[in-house]
Amino acid sequence: MRSSAPLLFELSKTGRRAADLPPMDVPELDGLLPEELVAKEPLPLPEMSEVELIRHYTRLSRRNFGVDNGSYPLGSCTMKYNPKINEQLPACFNKLHPLLDELDLLPVWELMHALGELLCELCGMDQFTHQPAAGAHGELTGLMLIKAYHDTRLDHERNEILVPDAAHGTNPASAALAGFKTIEVPSTADGDVDIEALKALVGPRTAGLMLTNPSTLGLFERNILEISNIVHDAGGLLYYDGANMNAIMGIARPGDMGFDVVHLNLHKTLSTPHGGGGPGAGSVGVKKELIPYLPAPVILKRHGGPALPDYNRPLSIGRVKAFYGNFSVLVKAYAYVLSLGGAGLKQASENAVLNANYVQHHLKGEFGLANDRVCMHECVLTPGPLLERGIHTTDIAKALIDRGFHPPTIYFPLIVPEAMMFEPTETETRENLDELIAAMLDIAEVSKTDPEALHRAPETTPIGRPDETRAARNPVVRFVAEPKE
Ligand SMILES: *Cc1c(COP(=O)(O)O)cnc(C)c1O
Numbered sequence: 001m002r003s004s005a006p007l008l009f010e011l012s013k014t015g016r017r018a019a020d021l022p023p024m025d026v027p028e029l030d031g032l033l034p035e036e037l038v039a040k041e042p043l044p045l046p047e048m049s050e051v052e053l054i055r056h057y058t059r060l061s062r063r064n065f066g067v068d069n070g071s072y073p074l075g076s077c078t079m080k081y082n083p084k085i086n087e088q089l090p091a092c093f094n095k096l097h098p099l100l101d102e103l104d105l106l107p108v109w110e111l112m113h114a115l116g117e118l119l120c121e122l123c124g125m126d127q128f129t130h131q132p133a134a135g136a137h138g139e140l141t142g143l144m145l146i147k148a149y150h151d152t153r154l155d156h157e158r159n160e161i162l163v164p165d166a167a168h169g170t171n172p173a174s175a176a177l178a179g180f181k182t183i184e185v186p187s188t189a190d191g192d193v194d195i196e197a198l199k200a201l202v203g204p205r206t207a208g209l210m211l212t213n214p215s216t217l218g219l220f221e222r223n224i225l226e227i228s229n230i231v232h233d234a235g236g237l238l239y240y241d242g243a244n245m246n247a248i249m250g251i252a253r254p255g256d257m258g259f260d261v262v263h264l265n266l267h268k269t270l271s272t273p274h275g276g277g278g279p280g281a282g283s284v285g286v287k288k289e290l291i292p293y294l295p296a297p298v299i300l301k302r303h304g305g306p307a308l309p310d311y312n313r314p315l316s317i318g319r320v321k322a323f324y325g326n327f328s329v330l331v332k333a334y335a336y337v338l339s340l341g342g343a344g345l346k347q348a349s350e351n352a353v354l355n356a357n358y359v360q361h362h363l364k365g366e367f368g369l370a371n372d373r374v375c376m377h378e379c380v381l382t383p384g385p386l387l388e389r390g391i392h393t394t395d396i397a398k399a400l401i402d403r404g405f406h407p408p409t410i411y412f413p414l415i416v417p418e419a420m421m422f423e424p425t426e427t428e429t430r431e432n433l434d435e436l437i438a439a440m441l442d443i444a445e446v447s448k449t450d451p452e453a454l455h456r457a458p459e460t461t462p463i464g465r466p467d468e469t470r471a472a473r474n475p476v477v478r479f480v481a482e483p484k485e
Contacts, residue, residue: 124255228258
């Protein structure tokens with residue numbers, strides 16, 4: 001049953017109030033503000049009673065689907081359950097302000113420094129900055145570091161960044177924003193980087209290569225050492241897109257694979273939800289030779305003293321964010337890493353990989369598989385035989401919504417037609433995985449008997465299938481109030 005969702009403005013009734021303010025006990029002052037800034041008409045704000053207001057937001061929250069409602073296998077986004085206690089911990093710091101005297105912020109520097117050390121250990125890097133606010137922001141920062149590195153060596157010809165065709169769209173976008181030309185590297189039919197093609201593409205213009213391992217096909221790049229040798233021998237550096245770190249924590253390290261710069265999506269892997277609309281953090285780690293270029297300030301401990309921001313960094317690319325980054329996200333990541341410990345992080349990755357393989361194994365009979373290999377923390381399926389029955393990836397995604405699941409990532413990676421990328425994550429139980437598998441198998445069954453039913457999906461949501469082209473091209477994001485009489 002569809003039901004409409006009135007806006008606060010439509011629910012408004014003149015004179016209703018949710019707040020009861022005491023009468024004003026000071027004289028009203030006129031003429032304090034410049035005339036042109038004073039509103040001539042009362043603002044058309046919604047007027048509601050407290051209970052109506054509460055019901056409105058509760059109604060909306062029930063329509064929201066989140067990890068706290070059910071499985072959310074949105075590939076590449078690592079929508080795992082994040083412990084609630086980690087959400088509470090940043091509040092310990094909420095009396096602090098970034099403009100306080102630096103000596104009053106010693107616990108902040110200590111935490112940022114300690115988290116940096118742990119991430120260095122996890123990734124095989126030498127120094128981290130926590131300034132970038134998201135993964136894509138980390139990519140831009142990392143590429144600026146690579147540019148600064150080549151520029152300092154007067155190696156100005158290096159203006160090309162190699163990006164595999166399986167990459168996340170942010171990779172070529174970040175390269176373009178950092179002023180590089182993107183060169184696409186093809187993948188083999190097996191899902192690895194095409195080594196011969198790579199050899200033909202590197203040269204004196206190569207500034208670096210961006211890669212995520214496991215790739216967005218959910219596959220571990222088996223030739224990573226050969227790839228890093230090829231790029232380094234050509235004079236380029238390697239950038240690791242760490243958005244898929246949830247697959248390899250405590251098992252393999254980007255630094256050991258030959259990467260020079262990494263970003264981690266703390267808001268995927270380390271206890272902040274991705275896409276929750278809140279702040280994120282794309283901490284960037286580098287090998288020794290890139291430390292001089294890191295955004296200033298760098299949080300350092302000198303001679304056993306306390307951790308403090310260091311601004312004396314003549315080669316720094318400068319700041320990439322106001323103040324020091326999204327600190328609350330760093331607190332959550334630090335708490336998460338400490339509470340799981342090395343063994344716990346490793347177990348999390350092992351379970352993430354196990355769960356994805358469990359899903360892949362049980363679905364590959366009825367659906368298509370992009371690459372028939374052991375997958376990492378996510379698997380890429382296609383509708384396979386369902387396509388012959390006129391059922392596309394969109395239909396499957398919408399039908400999953402009716403069965404109580406968030407859909408997988410669809411039509412990505414771009415090199416797999418009709419892709420469905422499932423990332424179940426380590427926090428789903430076996431029963432949850434079985435239910436997801438059962439829902440998918442049910443969809444496969446329905447496609448044989450009543451394919452039209454799948455074209456009608458979703459039938460349980462307030463809105464069925466919007467015109468996605470019009471919604472993207474002509475979004476109506478602003479409510480225009482009717483003038484009040
Ligand atoms: C999520 C993701 C990014 C971008 O991260 P944001 O924090 O969303 O900017 C980059 N690469 C991959 C593979 C991702 O999954």
